[in-house]
Amino acid sequence: MSETGIGAAVRRKEDFRFLTGQGTYTDDINRPGQLHAVILRSPHAHAAIRGIDTAAAAAAAGVVAVFTAKDMAADGVGGLPCGWQIHSKDGSPMIEPPHPALATDRVRHVGDPVAVVIAETKAQAREAAELIAVDYQPLPAVASAAEAQKPGAPQLFDAAPGNLCFDWHLGDKAQADAAFARAAHVAKLDIVNNRLIPNAMEPRAAIGEYDKATGEYTLYTTSQNPHVIRLLMGAFVLHIPEHKLRVVAPDVGGGFGSKIYHYAEEAIVTWAAGKVRRPVKWTADRSESFMSDAHGRDHATHAELALDKDGKFLGLKVSTIANMGGYLSTFAPAIPTYLYATLLAGTYTTPVIYCEVKAIFTNTVPVDAYRGAGRPEATYILERLVDTAAREMRIDPAELRRRNFIPKDAYPYQTPVALQYDSGDYFTTLDKALAAADYAGFARRRDEAARRGKLRGIGLATYIEACGIAPSAVAGSLGARAGLYEAAEIRVHPTGSVTVFTGSHSHGQGHETTFAQLVADRLGIPIENVEVSHGDTDKIPFGMGTYGSRSLAVGGSAIVKALDKVVAKGRKIAAHLLEAAEADIQFKDGKYVVEGTDRAKSFGEVALTAYVPHNYPIEELEPGLDESAFYDPKNFTFPSGAHVAEVEIDRDTGIVELVNFTACDDFGRIINPLIVEGQVHGGLVQGIGQALLENCVYDPEGQLLTGSYMDYCMPRASDVPSFAVSTNTTLCTHNPLGVKGCGEAGAIGAPAAVMNAVLDALSPLGIRHLDMPASPERVWRAIQQHSLAQAAE
Amino acid sequence: MYDFSYHKPSSLAEAAKALGSAEDGKLMAGGMTLIPTLKQRLARPSDVIDLGGIVELKGIRRAGNALVIGAMARHAEVAHSDVVRSAIPALAELAEGIGDPQVRNRGTIGGSIANADPAADYPAAVVGLGATVETNKRKIAADDFFKGLFETALEDGEIVTAVSFPIPEKAAYMKFPNPASRYAIVGAFVAKTGGGVRVAVTGAGPSVFRVAAMEQALAKSFTPDAIKDIKVAADGLNADIHASAEYRAHLVTVMARRAVAAAAG
CATH class of the missing domain: 3.90.1170.50 (Aldehyde oxidase/xanthine dehydrogenase, a/b hammerhead)
Structure with missing residues (x-):
């Protein structure tokens, strides 16, 4: 591995301009x-x-x-x-x-x-x-989707009686009912996924x-x-x-x-x-x-998991009311449907899944994709249900998950909810996470906390996400009105430096570094000789942009495809210059070498020849060394992971303190581990924020009560512990880099892990469920009610 | 914000004069409440009189058995002052817990108490220590200063110049912060002085208040257990999306108990 190639922890090229206040944001333009x-x-x-x-x-x-x-x-x-x-x-x-x-x-x-x-x-x-x-x-106004669908609720649109946008489903209800009829145990939850306000650091302009x-x-x-x-x-x-x-x-x-x-x-x-x-x-x-700004989440769900006597999952039924807000935002209908119900298999072999979703208009800001987009909602339901079942059946939560994981040798694995997973290894990922979290030693820590008067709990969540959105034909068949490929153009300059024009867009992800590493690695040129251009439709090819953790898997793959074309054309030019057969020329470390000899031409020499074609096979080959490519993925990618949270609860105040957080994720091949770790940290903080702090609140008349940072609680550095993060890699089998995507993982795994830890801490009191966020008063009230109930018994 | 005339007097007398001659003048100390209010166009003063240039309002000093803090002392100065830390460490810790570093480096004690936000921290210390508020016209006892929600005994044209805190034997402040704003949902300041015990609570009600039952119990036994069963009534306490009145009432006892433990420890 070179110091700047694939796998190297290269510091972000873009940070100098950001950290010295020299970025150019929209509001900086006059x-x-x-x-x-x-x-x-x-x-x-x-x-x-x-x-x-x-x-x-x-x-x-x-x-x-x-x-x-x-x-x-x-x-x-x-x-x-x-x-x-x-x-x-x-x-x-x-x-x-x-x-x-x-x-x-x-x-x-x-x-x-x-x-x-x-x-x-x-x-x-x-x-x-x-x-x-x-x-x-x-x-009259209505803010809650559950209220808005009731008879007599205020109506937003004449064309949408009952405020119903759609009443959709996925899966076979009769099969699911049959599976439930055979169940030895059914775990049930009514569960709310709280509405969030995204709060990007830069306001829109x-x-x-x-x-x-x-x-x-x-x-x-x-x-x-x-x-x-x-x-x-x-x-x-x-x-x-x-x-x-x-x-x-x-x-x-x-x-x-x-x-x-x-x-x-x-x-x-x-x-x-x-x-x-x-x-x-x-x-x-x-x-x-x-x-x-479009808000995120806002689901109310009833979910049931059927298990046999050994804890094998037999079936899953999910019924969700999704709040769309006052209008349909650009991709809003896809979020609580194809980015949600299709993820309900998670990491498990659940054979039958049925999900129905009612999308409801309300007098609130439109709701659309927010970091994770449907996948955190699915993961949260599934992982809370699995923990609930584990507790009710007195099976260790990690063990119950292992009994139901998709076996290592079962890939490609077809789920009952449309997706086909290409690769994964949930057993090793979980084991690594549990070892790093010292899961086995938890009882000792719980007892020590009890001596200090604290309730300590541990919780885990495994997740799967569908990223690399998306095969255009599949997306089209599911209702997308656009293709979802990505485009790239490689412009090789006469002396061998390179500008990459990408349809992906970096707004914090570090593409200018990661994409430059792909080029430096493939062409064997210094990373300083690579510039990544994005964001201007007059410069970049027609691409679909950045969301759904797709940039590397789709945009990066387009870059690799274009680089392959550059290398191939360069080989023809080198063959001419070296007077050798094209088949005898190897491209390695930035040089075209005649195999078995020391005769070689550097990439720069070949580039110069392409643009100053004095000695050039002009009859067979056009001058120049620019290439472009479109990449339409063959499948989604399926990052997965296991997250472990540990909390302590102050019984007197209800304050939940997150004391440990461990994550082990499978993102496929990692191009830049430094950037990946940063993405995980950011995602985790957003997921932890949802679980403990963030909550968008409307009053029943539709006034926004959390309209500023005085009331909408963004997580701060002091709210989170130092994270222990690691990776367990299985490669994506269908894109040229073997990459899966890492941008949303933290926000997907963390809410369920944190809430499972909170509920584990509260379980001695008989508390089986709380909705997010686990705010101090909500926790305190639950403790009060159950302490009183226990005292009365 | 709407347009206004800006003044930056260099003496208290000039400030009083500017305030007196303004049609609807507002004094600005640190501006931590005034500036956001102006930016949201919720206030439209004719004149803003910035107190930041008045030397006589600055400074922190020990005066016999009292600690005198100038009205324009920033929270960060109080937090880091050796004089404060040796005389009333609880006050330095309170100041250290206000807002965030930006607020602490702009906000002032005079501005805080003159604004009398029900969730501000300083009122708990002023009442809890039985301080005296000094103005350009008179001295006002803490118990007479805070009158209600954003309401004080200050009269038109009256400017806070300093706060004089008697030095207690023991004192501590315990705050349950609003997780979003970091204002006090409930903050309890407990002090034991030669004159007795005081328990002052901010955040819970429309204005800072004392809890007589706790003071009496602590006068007999200055221990957390002495007040563990003393509850305040939820009636009339603040309620919002973060904390109901009932929860605040509960937290008053918890925070007061913890303040006693910290002070006694």
Whole structure:
């Protein structure tokens, strides 16, 4: 292994510019003549708009324009499209109500955009926005999906009776019922997956620009997938052809899914820039982010696991109500369906699985993918159920998992919920995690904690995730309205340095380093001679962007394919220069060598020849050494892992302290272990945050109670212990690198591991379930109730 | 924020004059509450008078059997002051636990008590130690200073200049922080002085309050067990998504007990 090639812990190339404040984020960009947009948002969860008077705002100092939905409609601007279509049990397509960029006659959540003011300064735009008089007629509102589906609940859309978007299922109910009829034991849980607010460090921002001379539009935006935004906004919303629309996602400070989607503000500033013929910038303030970035999770589920007398899983039944929010966000329908129910086999041989999901509209911010996206929800249900069954059947939780793991020799393994796992080894992963966590020595630590008056618990979770999204044909058959390949272009410069243009997008993942390592490794050139370019649709090929832990597995594979073409063409050139047969030439350590001789040409010499083709097989070969490739994956990748959490609970206050956390993950081949460890740490903190701290709360009338950091609790460094992380590698069998993806793993495994530890600590009191987050009062109340109940017995 | 006139006087007299002549003037100490309020456009003062340039409001000193902290002393200065650490270590620890490093390096004791946030930490120490609040006009006993939710005895034009804390025999502050904001959900300050025992609670109610039953019990026996069964009523206590009134009432006893243990230890 070289110091910068595959497997090397190379420090991130991008960190110098980030750490010295020299990154270029959207808000850092200022275009000549730029104006500022402020968006007036609904203070109501649900209201009819009877009229909007913008006269005073339009006359205010510095104001250039004030626009409402009427202005956009007059220009034929379309609604925000949804990128995934789900069909209900009865075969009918999901209800897809209009999603206008600015609300037309009704607002459906606090934060719904109503009007935009464009002024010389942001302060002037703000002042003017307060002068807009909106005549609202408040309507009854509903925030909880469980409430919204009940008869008599407030209705959001005439087209969606009962607020039902779709009623979907996967699996065979009759088979599942038959399996349950044979069960020796059935474990049951009613379980809530709490709603989260993503909170990327950089708030969303967008700048629209229109070039009068060329008729071209440019959008700078905080996006994880600029080409997807160009396609959706150009084709469906603003009707601008691709060759007249450029989308640039420069440095982006975190996404976690929330920056995948096409948001109203992107369309508003781009369209408005054309109207006022000047660039228009919008940057969310943090309060706006809380009420306009797509939220995550928000499921209410009843789940049952059937087991035989030995603890073998016979069947699983899951019934979920998923909150969609007030509109359908770009990929929202895919999350509680194909990214959720298909993961319910987990690491186990459960032969029959049935899952039904009702997706419900409510008066809340739209919900979409958030780190893990469906997979944390599935893992949480499954792993809480397995622990519940283990406790009820008095089987050690690790042992119960082992009895049901997919055997090492069973791959490829077809699950009953559509996926075919290509590789894995859950036994070794679990054993490594348990050894690192000193699982065997836990009883001693529990007793020692008891002497200090603390309740100590240990919990584990294993998980599987489907990453590397996705084989386009499969995704298409499941309702995706786009392909899910990735594209790469390798531009070899005349003296042998290389620029990689990738359709993936880095917003914290370190692609500029990891992808450069692939090139340095394959071409044998110094990593300093490689630049990775991403984010600008005028530069990069048409690619689908970064989400679902897909960048290395799909985007990296496209780079490898293009590199193979570069090496192959270089071989032809080298053969000519060395006057040898192509078949006799080996490419190794950056040199084309005639096998069995010391005659060689370096990659740089070959590159120079390609661009200065004086001595060149010009009849057979074009000059130049640029190559491109598209990679459409053959299957998903299946990272897996085992996480172990250990907590101590203060009985007097209910405070849960996470004292140890151990993770062993299988990510396939690892390109940069330093970056992988960083990704795991970040994911774990988000998962721990969900389990113990983070919670988006609406009051029953749809007002957002956690609209700032005063009430929405983000995890801090002091909330987590030092992590013990390791890996156990089995290679992905179907992509050229053998990689699986690591970005979401921490957020998938951690919630279940932490909650299983909390419930283990509380089990002596007879407490069998608590919902996340395990906040102090929630834990204290459970302790009080069960202590009283025990005392009464 | 809305436009306002900004003043930065260099003396207390100038500050009082600026405040007196403003139509709707606001004093700014550290600005830790005022600035966010302005940014959210929840307040629209005509004038903001920044107290940061007034030397006479700064400084921490020992004066006989009292510790005198200037109104503009930052939380970080109190936390790290050798004078405070040797005289009333509990006060330094309280200051160390306020907010985060940014807040501690901007926020001031005078600003905190004049704002009288129900969840602020300092009011517990001021009342718990029976301090005296000094203003440009008079001296106010701690028990008379805090009047209610964001309400103090300060009159129009009155500026806090210092807080004088009697030095206790023993004292400790125990806080149950709001996990998100780190304000006190319940904070209990317990002090044993020549004049008796005081127990002051912040965060739980609309304003800091004393718990007489605990003070009496601790006067007899300054041990955690002496108050373990003394409960405060949940009626009238604060309630929010983080903690109900009932839970806060419970935490008052827990935090007071732990404060006694820390003070006695």
